[in-house]
Amino acid sequence: MWIGVPKSSNTYYTSQKWRGIALTTCALILIATLILFKAKPTSPSDPEALKGTAFFPSSIQFHPSFEFMNGTEVIWQIPNSPKAALFIAPGCTIRASNFWDKSTFCPNCDGLPEERAFVLQALEREFAVLTISSLEECWSFGKELENVEWIIKWWVRENKLEGLPMTALGASSGGYFVSALAFKMRFGSITIMIAEGVFVNIAIGNDYPPTLFVHMPKDRIRMSNILRNMEDFKAKGVDVKEVRCMDxxxxxxxxxxxxxxxxxxxxxxxxxxxxxxxxxxxxxxxxxxxxxxxxxxxxxxxxxxxxxxxxxxxxxxxxxxxxGYHEFCSLKSEDIFEWFDSHMK
CATH class of the missing domain: 1.10.150 (DNA polymerase; domain 1)
Known part of the structure; x- marks a missing residue:
């Protein structure tokens, strides 16, 4: 039943005419939209491919402390009731300041997205976080290992963190560095990201800390080296696991x-x-x-x-x-912190 203008009215037929034009226009717009969407897809065919890519929502505010010590920048933040301590070694060209947002506490910081997201999650989980820059563009060994060991011990003592489990994460060059530092310092567990570590021709004992490898399978050579090292770890009785960060x-x-x-x-x-x-x-x-x-x-x-x-x-x-190739990957933070939590002493 038509409600409104009677069928006999010329107004009705005029409205019907415009209604037809409107429907035709809408159909054309819909077709054009579908063609445009096909040409410029903005979402994956598999929603699971984007699982974990959303930014980690956090109520944590950055208020780090800064020191220039032993020739390098040292930046840290400690939650009110820390349950563990975490040392982070950046990759080549990445500095400690890239892990924190620019603020009055750290005017030279510039918070790269993956690094800052990882630190926010660490603080959310009540980890005291320490970041140290390498002396040069990439990490070296020998004296720099001694330098960082001294800084970490100073930081622990200065902030009364003795007794807390000590963990470490290194990415790329920092991953090699952390894998070497773990022979000198006692860590409850470590994470080596996008690096296979410095284990060639080095004897690994069963006292080496539990090690999590976070890597990107698209880097096939590095993945092959990591899998080989994992087999060696297992043979020596060292707890080891891998996490893959996909494209x-x-x-x-x-x-x-x-x-x-x-x-x-x-x-x-x-x-x-x-x-x-x-x-x-x-x-x-x-x-x-x-x-x-x-x-x-x-x-x-x-x-x-x-x-x-x-x-x-x-x-x-x-x-x-x-x-998905050789980049800091905060998307696997939950796996990383589960690894640290499962090896608390």
Whole structure:
């Protein structure tokens, strides 16, 4: 039953005409949208591929302490009731200041997304966190091992952390460094990220700390070395485990949720350029990592990037992570802290 203008009215037929035009227009818009969506996919075909990529929500505020000691920067933060202590050794070119947001407490800090997310989760879990920069671009051995050992012991004593379980994590060059430091210092457990450690021609005893390897299978040579080392660990009676950090599709939320200062509308524009330039495949997976892809030049062409933009290296880190090749991976933080918790003494 029609309610409103009677059928005999000319107004009715006029309205029906416009109704038909509106429906046709909507259909055309829908078709165009579907074509556009097919050309520029912004979500993966498998939702599980993005599991864990959301930024870790935390009520923790950064208020780190800073010291320049023994020729290097030392930055730390201690929760009110720490249950354990964690030393973090950064990779090449990464500094202690990259793990903390810029603030009055640390004006030179610039919080890279993966490093800061990991520290936030550590503090949330009541770990006292200590980050130390290498003396040069990458870590060395010998005197630098002695230097860091002295700093850690000073830090523990100065902050009355004696008696707490001591853990360590190193990424890339820092992973090699932590694996060597574990021969000198006593750790409850360690995590070696995107590195196989310095175990070639070195005798491992059953007193070596339980070791978790976090790696990216796309780096096949390193994965092969890690698996070989794990077999050696098991043969020597050392508790060992691996966690794999996989690639995932690049969608706007990866950038806007994980990089403070990059909003969603801007992230959408960035991802659109990646699809337009063919930097991602039809499912949104990166064809090359951020170090190899000419994404900066592409954004400059669209007037979306200038040399002064402070978030360039932050975006590059997330591109490396999405590609799944040799990058700090905070996505596996839950596995890492479960490993530390399970080896508390």
């Amino acid at each position: 995932f599709p690049l969608i706007p939320n990866v950038l806007s949720d994980r990089i403070p200062g990059v909003n969603r509308s801007f992230a959408v524009k960035i991802v659109e350029v990646f699809h337009e330039k063919g930097f991602v495949d039809e499912k949104g997976y990166m064809k090359m990592d951020g170090r190899a892809s000419p994404w900066k030049e592409a954004l400059k062409e669209k007037n979306l990037l200038s040399e002064s933009d402070e978030w360039i290296k932050h975006v590059e880190e997330e591109l490396n992570l999405a590609y």
